Structure formats: structure tokens, C-alpha cells
Amino acid sequence: MQFQISNELIEKIKFLVEEKNNEELLLHLEDVHHADIAEILTELSLDEAVYVVKLMDSQKTAEALMELEENVRERILDTLTPKEIADELEEMDTDDAADIISELSLERQQNVIAEMADEEHADNIVELLRYDEDSAGGLMAKELVKVNENWSVTGCMTEMRQQAENVTRVHSIYVVDDKNKLKGRLSLKDLLTAPSRANISDIYIPQVDYVNVHTDGEEVARIMQKYDLEAIPVVDEMGRLVGRVTIDDIVDFIKEEAEKDYQMAAGISEGVEADDSVWRLTRARLPWLVLGLFGGLGSVYVMQGFEEALAKFPVLFFFTPLIAAMAGNVGVQSSAIIVQGLANNNLRGSLFKRLLKELSLSLINGVVLGLLIILFGLIVGQPQLVSLSIALSLLSVIILAALIGTFVPIILDKRGIDPAIATGPFITTSNDILGIFLFFYLSKVILGF
Structure with a gap:
């Protein structure tokens, strides 16, 4: 049965926040999906929403923050310290984290990056901020699973297990050479059925659709729609694999573009929300x-x-x-x-x-x-x-x-x-x-x- 957000639930959460009954509040929100958490935060006052965000585990609130309308999220982030924002970003994929931090002022961006404990994650976010937000580079996430063409099947399985720990969903397995240049893709079925001593170069598929970091977002969407792709790899000017764009990111991009075009057709010159000033x-x-x-x-x-x-x-x-x-x-x-x-x-x-x-x-x-x-x-x-x-x-x-x-x-x-x-x-x-x-x-x- 689908979870329903009722007036009674909102009033109950407001009461628990007012009473600072953290134990029961966490119990009420424990099994609630992050998208529903976002909807609940929208129904609360700013102080109440911030209280819930600070109380709950960053792994869950990080996902909820991404589901919020931009103006609501900005108001919540304005109340958080750079360290608190950094904790949220470290639980996000790099593309989502880059989207969040791009909404901050340049000074706050630097302060937040400085507070991040995971230096590699921070470096990846900084790299994504360099790209135009409507390009493949701006849409991509750094998290992916890749294997070297010279690895054996056995060694490949070990490496993949380690990489998969940082990847929310494994859509595809990409094959690269020693210089990290994209060579092709690997079928999971071929990997599982191949002899353990075989090399990846013997079983990978050289045909793979990809885009450049500077490819326009609309072109990325067109390619993914044409070939029914759940994810597409992104390469730099030298052909090196640097990230991937997933279907959820491109759907969000299409939605934003559609809203922008609809507002422009209605005679509105920039993207606005009903709650804007x-x-x-x-x-x-x-x-x-x-x-x-x-x-x-x-x-x-x-x-x-x-x-x-x-x-x-x-x-x-x-x-x-x-x-x-x-x-x-x-x-x-x-x-x-x-x-x-x-x-x-x-x-x-x-x-x-x-x-x-x-x-x-x-x-x-x-x-x-x-x-x-x-x-x-x-x-x-x-x-x-x-x-x-x-x-x-x-x-x-x-x-x-x-x-x-x-x-x-x-x-x-x-x-x-x-x-x-x-x-x-x-x-x-x-x-x-x-x-x-x-x-x-x-x-x-x-x-x-």
C-alpha cells in the first residue's frame, strides 16, 4: 500500500518537534521513503524542517534534500553550517552533490568543500562544477564500474565488488585500457559464463554509445531515448572515461527544459516558482x-x-x-x-x-x-x-x-x-x-x- 501523507501525520510530526521527542519522531520517520520525507519537510515550517534534517541520518536526508523544490532547499541550506552541508554532500552521488553546491555562493562553496572529509569525493564535485550545467559533463556522475581490458575474469570480479560499494545502481560495466580510454562495455552474462582465466579483452563488446563532456544535454537525451539507454558513458577530449549520465538525471533535465519552454511560451523570461519573491x-x-x-x-x-x-x-x-x-x-x-x-x-x-x-x-x-x-x-x-x-x-x-x-x-x-x-x-x-x-x-x- 502506498504511503499517504495526511494532515494528522503532519500535525503529529509538528507536535513531536515542538516537544523535542526525538525518539518517537525518528520512529515515525524510520521507514518513510526519502521522497515522502521531502514532501513532509515541505509541509513543515522552516525551523521544523531544519530540526528534522539535523536530527535524521544524513544518508536519508541527503536524498530527501534532492527531492525538494529548489527554493525550499535553498532556505534549509541557508540555516545549515558548512560542516552540516558537507556531511549531507558526502552521502550523495557526485552529480547530485554538485547540483546542491552550485546553488551556494562561491564563498560558501569553498567553505563546504574544505569541510569534506572524503577528498576524492570533494575533488570529483569540484571537477563537475567546471562544466556547463546543461552539458553531459554537468549532468554526469563520477560513480561507475569500469574494468581494464587486460584484467582476468577473476581479478575483474574482485575489482568490481570494491567499485560497486560506491555506486547506487550498476547500469553498465565499462571497459578501458591502461590510459583509461573507453574501449567498450562488458556484458554481465558474458562475465559470469567466461572461464576464470580468460581476459576481459577476449569477451568485452567494443560497440558502445558514448558522449563527450561538452555534448549538449538535449543531444544526450536524444541519444538515450533513441537507443533506449539507462545510462551512457561520458568521455573527455582525449577519449578517457570520466563519468556516466543515468536515466534519472536525464529525466530531471528533460522536465526542467519542458518547464522552461512552457514558461517561455507563456511569456515568462526566466525560470520562476509560484513561491518566488x-x-x-x-x-x-x-x-x-x-x-x-x-x-x-x-x-x-x-x-x-x-x-x-x-x-x-x-x-x-x-x-x-x-x-x-x-x-x-x-x-x-x-x-x-x-x-x-x-x-x-x-x-x-x-x-x-x-x-x-x-x-x-x-x-x-x-x-x-x-x-x-x-x-x-x-x-x-x-x-x-x-x-x-x-x-x-x-x-x-x-x-x-x-x-x-x-x-x-x-x-x-x-x-x-x-x-x-x-x-x-x-x-x-x-x-x-x-x-x-x-x-x-x-x-x-x-x-x-
Whole structure:
């Protein structure tokens, strides 16, 4: 049965903390999973959460800290001494420890590293901090199991037992040469069935997928997804094995990237949480709102240029929101498909073919919607020429918006700019202005004002 966190449990833990009944408190949390511990800490006040973290064994609280939202974790870490943080980091895999320590100020990082008793673990964390956080080097963990191609099967088993003590999960066994260069991988089945006097060089598999320390995280995710890998080795510029990226790390990376793209599409310029400060939330939202404001002013300016049209055909005014909405919706739909294709690396064919396909699709959609506008005009008794003008304008706006929605994210991607920006207010605003201008211009040509 799945563990359930109830109000009664939270109130009980709060009471035990207040009474400082450590024995019973530890008894309540003894068999609770670290992910549930993290959820419990979130429900407590800061002082209560810190009390629980300091009371419990670092091996369990270290895992719980990794499950916490970043803003909650930062507040807890701010209350801990460098020695207490170091104790937590020594219980973590190097990749998780590097993620935690990167959230601290440079001065605190140095103080925490200085307090770590395991110098090798500390050196590995410092090494990981040198890499970009969104690269394979920034995502990898140093803990892995590797064997030398010149070892015997018997000697290999002894070495593997020692290495496995520091590895949470053994996904793969990697084979290296005397210079630590990656040569291949070792099947556990082949290892167990091989003669004890055989050498690893006789039984290892030379084919192995790997990435460089500077490989972008999205490319790492694509490779692991394509080949269904639970882990992938990471090599440096000289081909030496330096770490591995595991599936749990890449899932966290994908989740963070998806959240970032979703916020960018919604018009939020930086990663924020609901509990962040008003100033940080304002800073993330205001730039796009300013863009929307100027876009709206641009639309007003365009409409002012067609005062004569509005005077002779005031009905056009009432269709302006429809034209703007359709332009924005079609642009966002087109750009969302392109951005998804770019993210998944499955966008095939030339830019011309892609634009031609989008043109065909928008032409079909525009004709159908235009016919519905004409039908609506017949039902309400609207002049046919006005209905035809609106329908043709709508068709043109849809085609233009679709082409912009396709073209812009591809160009942004080629220039190294996150194409997710094209699914938000940027493309909506630009399509609104161009759509309104095209609407009134074509109406002027057709209606002859």
C-alpha cells in the first residue's frame, strides 16, 4: 500500500518537534521513503524542517534534500553550517552533490568543500562544477564500474565488488585500457559464463554509445531515448572515461527544459516558482508584457491609418478581434509543431518543403474558415461583398501567420536562440499587427474605399 501523507501525520510530526521527542519522531520517520520525507519537510515550517534534517541520518536526508523544490532547499541550506552541508554532500552521488553546491555562493562553496572529509569525493564535485550545467559533463556522475581490458575474469570480479560499494545502481560495466580510454562495455552474462582465466579483452563488446563532456544535454537525451539507454558513458577530449549520465538525471533535465519552454511560451523570461519573491516574478513577466503593450499600440496605430474604412464600413471594426485572434492562434499552432520537431530532432526536409507544407495546410484551413464567414454573413444578412472581404482577409492572414510561425522558430534555432520563444507573446504580437494591417488593406482593395 502506498504511503499517504495526511494532515494528522503532519500535525503529529509538528507536535513531536515542538516537544523535542526525538525518539518517537525518528520512529515515525524510520521507514518513510526519502521522497515522502521531502514532501513532509515541505509541509513543515522552516525551523521544523531544519530540526528534522539535523536530527535524521544524513544518508536519508541527503536524498530527501534532492527531492525538494529548489527554493525550499535553498532556505534549509541557508540555516545549515558548512560542516552540516558537507556531511549531507558526502552521502550523495557526485552529480547530485554538485547540483546542491552550485546553488551556494562561491564563498560558501569553498567553505563546504574544505569541510569534506572524503577528498576524492570533494575533488570529483569540484571537477563537475567546471562544466556547463546543461552539458553531459554537468549532468554526469563520477560513480561507475569500469574494468581494464587486460584484467582476468577473476581479478575483474574482485575489482568490481570494491567499485560497486560506491555506486547506487550498476547500469553498465565499462571497459578501458591502461590510459583509461573507453574501449567498450562488458556484458554481465558474458562475465559470469567466461572461464576464470580468460581476459576481459577476449569477451568485452567494443560497440558502445558514448558522449563527450561538452555534448549538449538535449543531444544526450536524444541519444538515450533513441537507443533506449539507462545510462551512457561520458568521455573527455582525449577519449578517457570520466563519468556516466543515468536515466534519472536525464529525466530531471528533460522536465526542467519542458518547464522552461512552457514558461517561455507563456511569456515568462526566466525560470520562476509560484513561491518566488514578487520582484523576481515581476522581472520574469514584465518584459513580455511590455512587448505586448507595444504590440497593442502598434495595432492601434495601424487602425488609425484606416479611419476612412471604419467610417464607411463600421462592421469591419467588430471583426478586428477575430482577425487578430486567428492570426495569433494559427501562428502559435504552427510554431508549436516546429518547436516540438526541433526539440525531438525529427524535423526532416528542407525549409522550402516545410514552408510549402504549411502553406498547403493553412490554405485548406483558411478556405474552410472563410466559407464559414460567408455562411455567417448570409445568415445575419450581411452584405456579400463585406463577407467576401472578411473571408479573403482571413484566408490571407491565416497563410501569413502559418508561414511566420514556421519560419521564425527555424531561423531562431539556426542562430542558436531557443526557438521556444517563438511560441509565446513574440509571435502572437507580431502576427496580431501584421494580421490587422493585412485585414484592412485587403478590405480597402476589395471594398474600394
